[in-house]
Amino acid sequence: MSYLLSLFLLCLLTLGAAIARPAKAEELGKETRPLPVIDMHAHIAGIGAGGSGCYVSPGLRDNWRYAIYLKAFGVTREELEREGDRITFEKVSGALEASREVDGAVILALDGVVNEAGELDLERTEVYIPNEFVARETARYANLHFGASVNPYRRDALARLEQAKADGAVLVKWLPAIQRIDPSDPRLAPFYLKLKELDLPLLVHTGAERSFSRADHRLGDPQLLRQPLELGVTVIAAHVATTGRTDGETDFDRLLRLFPKYPSLYADISSLTQLNKLWYLPKVLEHPEIHDRLLYGTDFPLIETGLLGVKLVSPWYFPFRLGWGQMRGISGIENPWDRDVALKQALGFGPGIFTRPASLLKIHRTGEPWHAGPGRF
Template identity: 45%
Template sequence: MKVLGVLLSLVLSWSVYANEGLLNEKSVIDHHLHVACFGYQSKCYLGSRARENWRFWFYQKIFDFSESEAKRHGDGYIFDKLAARIKKSKYLKKAVVLAMDQVYTKEGVVDKDHTEFYVPNEFVAEHARRLPEFEFAASVHPYRPDALEALVTAREMGAVYVKLLPAIQRFFINDSSLKDYYHKLVELDLPLLIHVDDESSFSQESQQFSEPAHLEFPLSLGVTVIVAHAASNGERDGRPTREIVLELAKRYPQLIADVSALTIFTTRKGHLQQIVNSWSADRLFYGSDFPLTTNLLSSPWYYLFTLGFQKTWEIAQISNLWDRDIALKRALGLPVTVFHQSLVP
């Protein structure tokens, strides 16, 4: 029995190392990373709701970037801190940093009351240009009066895609007035990274805007759509959001997804395996959703019963946040090919 145990653990550890051996060093792109900024040497701002919310303290902690540091060094300092961590990662080559536009009303007026975080395109683009560890993803609210010009400018500034968060930015994806906006994305060859499942990272959300079936509109116009978190979390009219997206994926080959945040224990436990089992691997892209990769939300110990003690312990020893996230997702069954796929140069 003991011999069998030793043999089994040898086979297990061999398969672990064999899997790791397939993943090339410095080959992985994180397609989904956020930064924090406060308005020091930048045009970022935080709305009063965000500041008064308990998450304000929590986010400074998990971003490893406080307002007092920003005051001393400027908001751009977070990029230097992150670049140092990315350099130390064995597998991560670079990350796409997501800007976050302000909320606009349908009339094209900035809605500061509903804006919690404003991370301007210029701010992200400037630091992505400065540091080779980053690429820039723009955010252009479709109700901005200058939306189409802003998309062109974003492209000129090096945007690799555009990110929108309807539940927070408060617009309907299938609003017919967005037709020109979607046409412009196609013309500029800019994919759209969009969030269409339940959102819970902000102090207030309007889930009615987060409707996966509405993706049919931009898809029918030819937009390449990257569904954040493969829409793993939530239901609409009794149907899981991920199934609604999968249904669309059958009809629209340019519908792809990222696997960011899929190990968050509180809201997405077990979702990574569901996504791996239902999606074709060549349409999935690696993303972390940093800072939500923090141990507090995504520790491998939450998967102890799935992974067993030895594997869990091995992963828990990895100090680099990305290397740990990659190892955990590998161990939970995400194929190695997904980590080698990239939407950026």
């Protein structure tokens, strides 16, 4: 154990020596910024309790990750079975209501794998969170917003997109590596054109996928996104393609080449402060040419996920980028969203990233008209 601890500390020292200390972070404050701060990448838990329609495969339920995810949501399997899956929305909304910095979050549905007949195939699906469930529950809370998910291989995919838009969806989410979607498939052109017609951005996981027990990492290659970009779809590359390699290149480098050519391409910074991605954060900060395309997201509940008392996200992983007082102060912030904002600000992400999702997704504060405003990195 002492050897592993020493090795871990050595990695932190090496990382810290490689990057410079940023300027002092600016305060956001809900009352002073022109646009609300929206976490555009948050997940929800569901086991099918209370008629939610959610599904978790036996393989994932038996996986060590499953119990950790439930704990991060602040629920137990027994509580879900007793109260129903809807209890997770109540908990997430309550935590956001207590946040001083974040106004709301986009809660993402997750469609499953589709068979050759264009129907849901639960035998090949790890997690299924229906649009109907997420749309219904987010509508109960002013600070939760509906992020739809439609597998484009569904027989009625276009009708599902129209229904999602009618139900208030602000975007559509894909996780190709587990949904078995090839974004470059020419058969998907009508789906992309419908997205453009409905003004629905497409949030696509890019890079390797390691949150599930099985995945096809080849489908996380950012270069596969050229087709929807060519057709004018607003595409958001989740996690800035951190982790993953294709054809001898990092997926991050493959994503970078797309930004100059496609003005409708964005990326979210969810997961960048995770322990397994520390090396990527300075790479993103070193590319100012993409900073006005970056969007705030947390990948909740991963910002609260931990194992054996060690959290996946912590300010203590940045000892040379942050001062001792900063690390101690940020780690003492109780609210997970406030802690996440403070950490990302201190690491160098400016106000524009935090307010840009509201502008792009046209999300306004309750009772106030939506208005675009200038943001800066």
